[in-house]
Ligand SMILES: Nc1ncnc2c1ncn2[C@@H]1O[C@H](COP(=O)(O)OP(=O)(O)OP(=O)(O)O)[C@@H](O)[C@H]1O
């Protein structure tokens with residue numbers, strides 16, 4: 225795990241271009257800004273070439289996808305591949321509708337992604353493994369999460385982050401698990417979207433080591449949440465979200481190292 229990437233990120237302040245969902249767009253922008261990246265959002269296909277040109281990395285979120293956005297994503301994805309800009313895909317609720325599933329498949333056939341970040345239900349759906357996903361939530365299943373993540377990574381030739389109580393990060397062969405975090409993440413809609421964009425921010429400064437970038441993003445966010453909760457006397461999702469933003473700005477490598485629980 226290369227925590228120096230956090231320093232590099234803060235020094236380089238990479239632009240992360242997001243095609244976000246309209247539910248959590250502000251959490252994502254503020255979270256990226258707080259950690260030390262520079263967010264930009266766009267929903268206009270015409271400016272795709274300019275957006276990709278200035279971006280260090282791109283995060284494509286399928287949360288509230290219109291057909292116009294699908295066309296935008298195809299153009300953005302192809303341009304990003306040509307310019308070797310890493311793409312992170314967040315397949316929000318990909319099991320919830322045939323439309324989402326078809327779109328995700330088509331996008332993954334049109335361009336190559338560096339990382340797919342989703343919860344167990346989303347990653348199992350993409351991997352083609354039986355799972356009871358529940359809308360945007362992970363749902364339930366009895367599959368082996370490591371196997372599911374590896375199957376997905378091998379199928380799409382990319383790094384996969386399967387997030388949840390334990391985050392599984394894999395390139396299909398190598399596997400790292402991050403055991404940090406807090407259940408309060410689940411009480412704030414958008415924790416996953418934020419993680420995906422943070423993964424993108426780290427891929428912008430990691431060279432082509434997307435496995436390293438993904439692990440670092442997972443660990444930094446999970447430890448940040450854990451530190452916030454330590455100060456709280458009761459579960460307060462609103463306070464958690466606010467304080468998470470503050471702590472993302474303040475968190476140090478030493479704090480992350482001290483609490484890191486990885487295997
Ligand atoms: N029970 C838990 N314990 C510890 N950490 C958790 C728990 N559930 C989720 N997390 C953390 O929350 C973050 C978001 O992951 P999650 O799997 O909840 O995304 P998601 O389902 O896509 O969320 P969203 O509601 O934003 O779409 C990750 O950093 C993950 O480690």
Ligand SMILES: Cc1ncsc1CCO
Pocket residue numbers: 245247248287288316360413414416417
């Ligand atoms: C609630 C919700 N619906 C579509 S996207 C989204 C935010 C979580 O990704």
Ligand SMILES: [Mg+2]
Pocket residue numbers: 316317343360416417
């Ligand atoms: Mg999600």
